[in-house]
Amino acid sequence: MPTLRERLTNYLNGDNMVSRLLGKAEEKTGIKKYYLATGSLCSLGLYLIFGYGASLVCNLIGFLYPAYRSIKAIESTEKVDDTIWLTYWVVYGVFSVVEFFSDIFLFWFPFYYLGKCGFLLWCMAPFSWNGSQIIYRRFIRPLFLKHERTVDSVVSDLGGQALNTAENAIRQALEGSVINSLETEKSK
Structure with a gap:
């Protein structure tokens, strides 16, 4: 099984939006894509731990990219991508309701927004074992079918x-x- 570094390197060398964006930044700065990506991720992580407005940044991460991908899914002719993003939004909605009632206790934890951001990224990750698929299949779907x-x-x-x-x-x-x-x- 490839290491995290190998997977990140493969992703950064692949054909995707992040790779193209970092490629342009690499051309202008002369800094390798890998270092730009890890530096950006570390900066984001530190901001989510210590920064003012971490809640807004975390919510934007959990909303903007999925909204963009959802619009792309609506405009495509495939049904699979529609199902993937509908599942994400169902999980996101349930998470938002649960968070509304528990936020008063959770936001006091120092790594709360970093953990929340990690959770949302896991839920939107482009692989079959992402969080939204797992949470939907194991928890939301059985509960819904039981009380439908x-x-x-x-x-x-x-x-x-x-x-x-x-x-x-x-x-x-x-x-x-x-x-x-x-x-x-x-x-x-």
């Missing part, structure tokens, strides 16, 4: 209630505007 009928019933009931509430609100608004216009005409 209940969830469908609740969603249907909420949809019907929302429709009734909207109809009543519109009806009351229209009745109120008709009454106000009649009162305005009587006072003239």
